Amino acid sequence: MTASPMIVVDDLAVHFGEGRDSVRAVDGVSFQVHEGESYGLVGESGSGKSTVLRVLCGLQQQWQGRVTLAGAPLPKRPRRDFFLRVQMVFQDPYGSLHPRFTIDATLSEPLAIHGIGERRERVHRALEAVGLDPAFRFRFPHQLSGGQRQRVAIARALILEPRVLLLDEPTSALDVSVQAEILNLLARLRREHGLTYLLVSHDLAVVAHLCSRIAVMQGGQLVEQLSVEDLRRGSAATDYTRDLIAASSGEIIAQPAQST
Amino acid sequence: MAALLNVDNLQVAFRGPRGEVPAVRGVSFSLGREKLGIVGESGSGKSTIGRAILRLLPDSARVTADRLTFEGQDLLGLSPRALRNLRGRHITMVMQDPRYSLNPVLPVGDQIAETLRVHGAGGRGRELYRKVLDILEAVQIRDPERVYRAYPHELSGGMGQRAMIAMMLIADPRLLIADEPTSALDVTVRRQILSILDDLVSRRGMGLILISHDLNLVAGFCDRVLILYAGRVVEEIEARNLHACRHPYSRGLLASLPRLEQPVGELATLQRDPAWLDGPVYRFGEEVSR
Amino acid sequence: MSETLSTAGWRAWLLSERPQSALQARLGQAWLSWNAFQRNRLAMLGLALILLLVLVAAFAPWISPYEPNVQNLRLRLQPPGAAHWLGTDELGRDILSRIIHGARITLYIVTLVVVIAAPIGLLVGTVAGYFGGWVDAVLMRLTDIFLAFPRLILALAFVAALGPGIDNAVIAIAITAWPAYARVARAETLTLRRSDFIAAVRIQGAGAFRIIGRHIMPLCLPSVIVRVTLDMAGIILTAAGLGFLGLGAQPPAPEWGAMISTGRAYLLDQWWVATIPGLAICLVSLGFNLLGDGLRDLLDPKRRGG
Ligand SMILES: Nc1ncnc2c1ncn2[C@@H]1O[C@H](COP(=O)(O)OP(=O)(O)OP(=O)(O)O)[C@@H](O)[C@H]1O
Ligand SMILES: Nc1ncnc2c1ncn2[C@@H]1O[C@H](COP(=O)(O)OP(=O)(O)OP(=O)(O)O)[C@@H](O)[C@H]1O
Ligand SMILES: [Mg+2]
Ligand SMILES: [Mg+2]
Numbered sequence: 001m002t003a004s005p006m007i008v009v010d011d012l013a014v015h016f017g018e019g020r021d022s023v024r025a026v027d028g029v030s031f032q033v034h035e036g037e038s039y040g041l042v043g044e045s046g047s048g049k050s051t052v053l054r055v056l057c058g059l060q061q062q063w064q065g066r067v068t069l070a071g072a073p074l075p076k077r078p079r080r081d082f083f084l085r086v087q088m089v090f091q092d093p094y095g096s097l098h099p100r101f102t103i104d105a106t107l108s109e110p111l112a113i114h115g116i117g118e119r120r121e122r123v124h125r126a127l128e129a130v131g132l133d134p135a136f137r138f139r140f141p142h143q144l145s146g147g148q149r150q151r152v153a154i155a156r157a158l159i160l161e162p163r164v165l166l167l168d169e170p171t172s173a174l175d176v177s178v179q180a181e182i183l184n185l186l187a188r189l190r191r192e193h194g195l196t197y198l199l200v201s202h203d204l205a206v207v208a209h210l211c212s213r214i215a216v217m218q219g220g221q222l223v224e225q226l227s228v229e230d231l232r233r234g235s236a237a238t239d240y241t242r243d244l245i246a247a248s249s250g251e252i253i254a255q256p257a258q259s260t
Numbered sequence: 261m262a263a264l265l266n267v268d269n270l271q272v273a274f275r276g277p278r279g280e281v282p283a284v285r286g287v288s289f290s291l292g293r294e295k296l297g298i299v300g301e302s303g304s305g306k307s308t309i310g311r312a313i314l315r316l317l318p319d320s321a322r323v324t325a326d327r328l329t330f331e332g333q334d335l336l337g338l339s340p341r342a343l344r345n346l347r348g349r350h351i352t353m354v355m356q357d358p359r360y361s362l363n364p365v366l367p368v369g370d371q372i373a374e375t376l377r378v379h380g381a382g383g384r385g386r387e388l389y390r391k392v393l394d395i396l397e398a399v400q401i402r403d404p405e406r407v408y409r410a411y412p413h414e415l416s417g418g419m420g421q422r423a424m425i426a427m428m429l430i431a432d433p434r435l436l437i438a439d440e441p442t443s444a445l446d447v448t449v450r451r452q453i454l455s456i457l458d459d460l461v462s463r464r465g466m467g468l469i470l471i472s473h474d475l476n477l478v479a480g481f482c483d484r485v486l487i488l489y490a491g492r493v494v495e496e497i498e499a500r501n502l503h504a505c506r507h508p509y510s511r512g513l514l515a516s517l518p519r520l521e522q523p524v525g526e527l528a529t530l531q532r533d534p535a536w537l538d539g540p541v542y543r544f545g546e547e548v549s550r
Numbered sequence: 551m552s553e554t555l556s557t558a559g560w561r562a563w564l565l566s567e568r569p570q571s572a573l574q575a576r577l578g579q580a581w582l583s584w585n586a587f588q589r590n591r592l593a594m595l596g597l598a599l600i601l602l603l604v605l606v607a608a609f610a611p612w613i614s615p616y617e618p619n620v621q622n623l624r625l626r627l628q629p630p631g632a633a634h635w636l637g638t639d640e641l642g643r644d645i646l647s648r649i650i651h652g653a654r655i656t657l658y659i660v661t662l663v664v665v666i667a668a669p670i671g672l673l674v675g676t677v678a679g680y681f682g683g684w685v686d687a688v689l690m691r692l693t694d695i696f697l698a699f700p701r702l703i704l705a706l707a708f709v710a711a712l713g714p715g716i717d718n719a720v721i722a723i724a725i726t727a728w729p730a731y732a733r734v735a736r737a738e739t740l741t742l743r744r745s746d747f748i749a750a751v752r753i754q755g756a757g758a759f760r761i762i763g764r765h766i767m768p769l770c771l772p773s774v775i776v777r778v779t780l781d782m783a784g785i786i787l788t789a790a791g792l793g794f795l796g797l798g799a800q801p802p803a804p805e806w807g808a809m810i811s812t813g814r815a816y817l818l819d820q821w822w823v824a825t826i827p828g829l830a831i832c833l834v835s836l837g838f839n840l841l842g843d844g845l846r847d848l849l850d851p852k853r854r855g856g
Contacts (some may be wrong), residue, residue, distance in 0.1 A: 016414065021406050045418025045446050046402070057753045083755035091417065091444075092357070096746035100768050102575050109764075110754040135568040138575040143567070146302040156750065169417075172443050175301040175473035180516035180527035187526075202446045209518035209527070219402070232520060240448075247447035248520055278565055364741060413744050 005068070006164060006196040007033040007056065012065035014051050025051045026063075027220035035163075038190060038197040040207035042244065043217030049200045052217075053166045056198065057088045070163055084114065087157035091169040093149035097141040103127075103152055104137045110160050126155040130185060147178035151185070158189065167199045171206060183209055204248040208232060216241045263290040264435055264467040265313070268327035272305070272312050272491075275320045283308045283321075285491040291435070293465040295458070297478035297499060299513070300488030301530075306471045307356055308491075310437040313469075314353055315343055330435065349379075352428045353437040356471075361424055362412040368423050369408030372396070375427045398456065399426045400449050417444035425453060429460070435467045436460070442477065454481050475502065475513060487513075495542040506542045508533065586848055593844020599837025607653040616644035618651040619802045627820045637822040640812060645822065648804035649830050655805045656834060659720055659789045660782060666724035668778050671731025676762045676770055678732070679739025690736070693729035701726045701784065702791050709797045716805070719798040723788050727781065734777045738770040772849040779842030783835030790831055806831050 014026040026048040033039040041049050054060035055067065058078035067074035070085050090096040097106055107123045116122070127134050130151040141149055150170065157165060167186070171179040187210060190197060201207050207214055208228050216224045216238070224238050236242045272284040284305040289296070298306050311317050313328070315335060328335045330351065338346065355361040363371055372392045383391065389408075396404035399422040412420055421444045428436065438457070442450040458481070460466040472478055478485050479502040487495040487510045495507040505511060512530040533539075540549045565582075569575040587593060606613065615635075622642035630637040636645040678689040696704070701723075708722035742748060743766070751761055790807025792798035799805030806827040813824030 017406075021409055023403070023406060043446065045422075045444065045449050046416040050416060059749055059753060080755040080757075083753055086753075088750075088753055090746040090750065092746060094357075096750055098747045098751075098765060102572055104572060109751060109756075113751075113754055113756050113760070138569040138572055139567075140575065140579065153750075156754075160754065169444070176475060176513050177301055177516045177530035180518070180529050183518065184527055184529065202444070202450075203518075204447070205518040205520045208520050208523070228523075232523070243448055244446070245520075247451055364744075 004035050005032045006035040006037070006070055007031075007039075007198065008066075008068040009052070009056075010066040012052065012055065012063060012067060014048070014055060014060060014063045024220050026055070028065075029217070029220075029222045031215050031222060031225065033196055033198060035196055036190075036194050037213070038199060038211045040211035040214040041198065041200045041217060042202065042204060042207055042214060043223075044219065044240075045202075047217040048220045049217055050168055053088060053168050053198065053200060056164075057086050057166055058082060059088075080114065083162075084160050085162055086164040086166065087160060087162040088166040088168065089150075089153050089157050089170045092173055093146050093153055094141075094173070096153050097149055099141055102138045102140055103132075103144075106141075106152065107156055107159055110156065114160065116160075122159060126159045129158065129189065130155045131181075145178075146174055147181060150174060150178075150182055154182075154185065154189075158193075161193075162195075164196045164198070167197060167201075169201055170199070172202065179206070186210060204231065204244060216244070262331075263292050264331060265291040266327055266329045267291075267309075267313070268325060270309065270312060270325040270328060271323070272308050272317065273322045275322065280322070283491050284312065287486075287488075287491070287493055289486060289493070289496070291467045291469065293461060293467055294484065295461055295468045295470060295482040297482035297485040298469060298471045298488060299473055299475060299478050299485060301473065301513070304488040305491040306488055307439050309488075310353055310439055310469065310471060313437065314347055314351060316347075316353070349431055350433055351435040351437070352431050352433040354424055354428045354439060354441045356439040362420060364412055367409050367411055368415065368420075369396075372423065372427055372430070375430050379431055381430065395426045395430065396423070399423070400452050418446070418449065421445060422449070422453065429456070432464070433466065435469070437469045437471070439471045440473075441470070443472075443474070450477070475517060479503070489536055492537070493541065494536060497542070497544055501545065504545065506545060506547070507536075509536050510542075583848060587844060590844045590847060592840045593847070596837045596840025596842075596844060599833060600841055603653055603657060603834055603837065606650055607657045610650045610654055614644075614647035614650040616647040618643065618647045618804045627816065627823070629820070630822055636826050637820075639809070639823050640816065645809075645826050648809060649806070649826060652804040652806045652809065652827065652830070655716065655799055655803060656786060656789070659716070659723070660785060662720045663724045663727055663785050664778055666721070667727035668731055668774060670724075671728035672735050672767060672770060672774055674728065675732035675735025675737075675774075676739045676766050679736040680743050680758065680762050680766060682743075686736075689732070693732045696726065696729040697733075699726075702788055705788055705792060706795070706797065709792060714797045714800065716799040716803070719789060719792045722792070723785055726788070727785060730781065731774050731777055734773050735770040738773055739766055742766050742769055772845075776842055776846045776849060779838050779845060782838035782842070786831060786835055786838075 010030050012026055012029045013024065016023050016025055029052060041052065043049055051060060055063045056069065056074070061076060075082060104123055107126055108119050111119045111122060123137065124134050127137065132148065132151050132155070136144070136148070144152065171182050174182060183206065186197070189195060197210065199207060199210055208231055212228050214226055214228065214231055215222050218240055224236060224241050226236060226241070230236065231245065234242070234245050236245060267290065268288045270284055270287045271282070273280045273282045287309060298309065300306055308317070312323050313335065317323060323336070325336060330346070362368065369392050372395060373388050376388060376391060392408060393404040396407055401407050401419060401422060407415065407419060415423065421441065425441055442453055445453065457468060461468050470478065470482055479499050482499040485497055485499050485502055486493045487505070487507065489509050495505055495510050497505050503514070505514065515528040516530055518527055540547050542548070563574065564578045566574065566578065569578060620643065625638050625642040626640055628634050628638040634644050634646065636649065638644055639648070674689050674693065678686040704726045705722040708725055709718055712718040712721065748761060748765060751765055789798055790810065793805040793807025794811040796808070796811065799808055801808065809827040810824045813827070816823050
């Protein structure tokens with residue numbers, strides 16, 4: 001059951017631009033994510049992590065390779081019902097909500113698009129699932145804090161009950177106390193709904209907290225996959241990954257002996 | 261050592277339809293040629309302090325201070341012209357979100373070249389082009405020639421952030437206020453950016469205010485840290501002692517960090533206490549009642 | 551006492567941090583905007599002028615002292631006085647009454663132009679901006695062609711083709727007005743289409759036209775409204791210009807531009823015949839300009855606040 005692959009990416013490549021400005025943003029990436037698994041994607045800035053997520057959710061429609069999502073091949077031009085399977089949460093909670101829509105309108109919109117009824121009840125349930133007081137329903141985004149906005153963004157992604165959630169640095173714009181709340185929330189939602197996560201983050205501690213396997217990207221390629229235990233132990237195959245781990249653990253405050 | 265920046269009892273309030281809302285409530289600190297970190301939760305007033313120093317707040321903000329001086333000049337009394345001269349030359353700020361600070365319809369390289377020209381460090385033609393490429397390389401951008409011609413939306417989050425930092429460093433300022441400068445960077449690139457900043461502080465005597473909510477980063481990089489809660493400094497501490505901070509709010513922030521070495525099932529979250537709003541504060545481990 | 555209490559209750563309801571319904575939330579936002587707008591004196595003056603125009607037009611038959619088109623050749627070219635406050639024209643018609651009835655024509659022209667031109671401009675601009683590529687290229691070349699000609703010349707050409715008359719004048723002016731709005735809407739759309747909240751509705755499966763209509767247009771609307779209000783003076787002047795040239799409203803309709811045109815012959819000796827309608831045009835144009843400036847100030851900080 002848990003071994004059946006939910007996401008299969010095989011030799012994925014994405015090019016941007018032409019001539020001297022062309023760039024292979026993603027260059028032959030392959031990996032698999034099992035159903036109900038939480039998979040982390042880390043790596044250099046500009047190494048193509050966001051681009052992989054954009055391909056998987058249908059935002060980036062120019063790509064080569066083979067991608068399967070929930071058993072069906074990823075269409076080049078996804079139809080409407082494709083989006084019921086996969087949703088994404090963006091990094092910037094300030095830019096990902098429509099400024100003139102109330103929370104209620106933002107959450108009802110996907111239901112309207114797919115002609116799903118019982119909107120009041122569903123919006124209510126979605127707000128409760130992410131731990132927001134339903135009294136917030138008719139607020140505008142600028143009346144919410146960053147953490148509350150990110151909860152709304154997660155509620156919006158979940159309201160269509162997708163099976164895969166793509167998370168692009170969901171907590172890097174939030175402070176640590178709110179980050180902890182959001183990470184707990186994500187962990188709980190995954191347990192309760194059996195979701196599959198693909199998480200991009202620069203913070204190895206965040207990735208290690210949420211994910212069981214981790215892929216490391218560099219220059220558009222996937223250079224290494226490792227388990228979270230390996231990550232914690234620091235046993236990595238490539239220099240780059242070892243460097244990443246060293247840089248992350250050297251900073252930990254709890255170990256004053258190592259800090260300078 | 262004469263301080264670069266003196267801030268004494270800084271207060272900022274925003275006039276709104278529901279009355280005046282305080283954002284900064286009596287913040288005092290002084291900054292020498294050192295690295296000062298400001299941490300605190302979202303909305304605690306970190307960016308507002310930076311903007312108040314640069315006088316970049318909108319008209320709806322009321323800014324008062326017993327003292328707000330940069331190298332002895334009173335910042336609150338400066339004429340708009342003197343202010344413009346100061347900003348961008350002697351004090352610069354890396355804004356929190358690079359996507360709103362870069363011009364979306366100009367190639368990134370042209371924007372950097374323009375900054376170079378403004379600061380008279382340009383040269384022309386090929387020389388200018390080479391200089392821009394050098395700057396992009398200095399902030400660890402791999403293919404500077406492509407990035408030179410790219411528009412901001414064609415860059416990854418971290419590349420945009422680095423382009424912003426590059427532009428701010430051209431001015432060779434005496435005080436740099438960096439608002440979340442590395443939030444979109446991976447640890448290895450971040451380390452290199454930080455070492456550039458460190459170099460500027462130790463060699464050129466620049467003052468640096470680093471605004472961040474990354475406690476690890478601040479602890480490892482800064483000299484001194486202010487911990488802000490609801491517009492008030494509730495704790496000031498040497499960065500290397502941050503792990504031993506005493507205010508319950510600071511402790512709560514530390515406790516909510518996920519740690520690579522020590523997995524936990526559920527992360528601790530912060531339980532806020534109304535008494536923090538004007539309870540005792542801590543300075544270098546000692547409790548002081550304001 | 552009880553009245554102040556109940557207004558306080560209304561205020562609290564409007565400004566509530568946790569509105570109970572979408573209506574309350576929207577009204578609360580509107581109330582905040584109105585409060586900010588009220589603080590702008592000049593904008594309020596502009597609004598007052600426009601409201602005056604609307605009221606005068608609405609109640610024209612009741613407030614005008616005379617019939618606008620009844621001639622009385624014995625009383626021709628009377629200076630302003632007790633019987634005819636603003637004097638009479640070359641056919642002995644009361645100028646005040648004609649100005650009052652002319653307000654209807656002005657309002658008619660302005661409303662129709664807005665109703666035709668603003669939606670066209672908004673649609674063309676957002677579609678061009680959202681799709682980009684060849685759609686953008688074709689639509690924008692088209693608007694460039696229109697923008698390349700001075701407005702009055704273009705309107706003249708259209709009226710010449712369609713034949714004189716007020717409805718044709720409206721169509722001609724509307725045809726010349728939309729390209730500017732398309733430009734504004736396109737510029738706004740270009741920055742909006744890359745934002746995360748648009749990406750978010752795209753991956754919810756929304757089609758292009760739903761995104762443009764429901765998500766992008768409402769955000770472009772404020773700048774188009776500002777542009778239209780600021781443009782209004784130009785529209786009124788173009789209409790007056792057409793009237794002046796005899797290509798707009800036809801006699802004996804009391805159109806302000808046509809009134810100036812006939813008064814021109816008497817400008818030196820009977821100044822009021824041409825000057826009064828000119829003043830009316832100035833006041834209304836000023837009103838729209840002040841209002842437009844005020845709206846722009848109101849909508850700008852919000853955009854910064856994101
Ligand atoms: N629309 C685009 N046009 C041209 N190049 C692009 C575009 N989008 C991304 N790129 C390029 O693709 C590469 C990968 O970008 P991507 O955003 O996937 O990186 P990332 O791994 O998410 O980096 P970060 O950690 O900094 O967010 C970068 O070199 C970027 O310049
Ligand atoms: N222009 C403004 N008008 C009204 N209120 C404002 C304005 N700018 C900031 N505030 C308020 O001032 C407070 C402090 O905001 P500030 O941006 O300084 O927080 P911050 O500590 O930088 O948070 P973050 O970590 O989210 O960037 C917040 O409550 C905010 O809502
Ligand atoms: Mg990215
Ligand atoms: Mg901030």
